[in-house]
Amino acid sequence: MKIVFMGTPDFAVPVLDTLVAAGHDVIAAYTQPPRPGGRRGRELVPSPVQRRAEALGIPVRSPVSLRGPDAQAGLAALDADVGVVAAYGLILPQAVLDMPRLGCLNVHASLLPRWRGAAPIQRAILAGDAQTGVAIMQMAAGLDTGPVRLEARTSVGGKTAGDLTHELALLGAAAMVEVLDDIDHYPPIDQPDADTTYAAKIDKAEARIDWSIGAAQVSRQIRAFSPSPSAWFEHHGERIKIHTANILSAGPTDYGTNFPTTAGMVLDDQLGIGCGNGAIRPDTLQRAGRGPMSVQEFLRGFPIPPGTKL
Template identity: 45%
Template sequence: MRIIFMGTPDFSVPTLMALIEHGHEIVACYSQPPRPAGRRGLELKKTPVHEAAEKLGIEVRTPTSLKSDEQAQAFADLDADVAVVVAYGLLLPEAILSGTKHGCYNGHASLLPRWRGAAPIQRAIMAGDSHTGMMIMKMDKGLDTGDIAMGERVAIGENVTAGELHDTLSILGADLMARAMAALERDSLQLQEQPKEGVEYAAKIDKTEARVDFSLDAKTTHNRIRGLAPFPGAWCEMNIGGKWERVKLLRSLVDQAATFNKAEMSPDDRGLVVGCSSGAVVITRLQKAGSKAMSAEEFLRGAPVEGVR
């Protein structure tokens, strides 16, 4: 089929590649515009989808909005059979949703209707969900409210990070979308309305959520740490050599049997144990500002920690 691909981050690239490998023609890629990068923000960095498409000789379009009549006409002029959308980042107006023969199909990283919205992977982990998944949805004007075409469940391990789950779902989503497009081409793709019950919204992660609160229980604290790893990274302040410094917490374990007081800490052979309102978290991987990420053993060897807050 003639496909318009719309995506931006690393998460989207495997789906683009899978569609090409299955013999579809990508007539154009839409992606977010290049953003300032580098220490001074003087360079413009293209998105992962932009870079991948350019290497493949595919036309890339980077509008800041799709709401104008000119954008709608340019989209329609591509004469595509379908648009595939994976983590694109712009709202699609009605003229775009109806601008191809079969409409727009989205790869979404949750078990809809749970975790509609911007941060489904992080929110599922932070909420302590035992399962998530990928779903292929025919898009409508609502926020992730369209009919479901295909879906698969994935177990969330108790110590899995958002980064690890991201990678798993990215590969699964590519395979699922390729299967969905093959079924669409055969005119055998069946759609099912989303359930009315169980709707949850995955709001964009706010920077204020990243600070770890050790007055919460150990499980909640652990889920926040792994749900925000590696980006943006949960953090706390540590007293290192008499100076309080911000430190990202990238991996942890739960120790429900620990009897530490809140924010009381002690290193052991597993890592840095920090007390919560009940139980404790064992920090096993961390990163100080301006330094590389390292194991707790490496970190504590070079930076004796005298307190945590």
């Protein structure tokens, strides 16, 4: 098929690669404009999709909006069979959704109607969902309200947001190609009205660890914000990020619900940290301006003794 691809972050790159590998004709890649970044934010950094599309020889377009007549005329002139959308980041007006012969199909990283919206992967982890997946959705005007043609499932387990993002990108890429190979075999099915939840955009303030909640919830907070924006706590005025951690349900001392300490207390010389219920031990931490390191490396350069209240 003649495909217009629309995507921006790393999540979208495997979808683009798989479409090309399957022999589809990706005639243009739409992506968000380059953003300030690089050293001290002085360089304009192209999106992952722009970099990959250019490497594949695919023409790249990065309009600020698709609402204007010029942007819409340029898209219509491509005469695409279908639009494939994966985390593009711009709202598509109904006129754009209707332009391709088969409309626009979206790779959405949840099992709709659960977690419609901007941050479905993080919200699934934070909520303690046992299962998540991807939905190939026929796009409509509402927020992720369109009918679903195909879905693929996976367990959440102990995965980080980074782990799940990569896994769901691959699942979504394979599912999209499956649908495009025989689109009539996958008719759009309306989403049920019940069990709808919304995945609000992540606020960086949510990444500050609240030690008063249970260890299982703290663990989910750490995994949901790894690798970005990273869960963090403060000690001696310095912000310390935790990328991975283990729950301590038992050990030389009882770290259960009756452990006689306050939340946020350092329990031992390996940085076990009390929570409102149970405790966690970081595996990988990061100080400001430095790279991630193991808890042993971290404590050699930045000791935090037992009894410290974080």
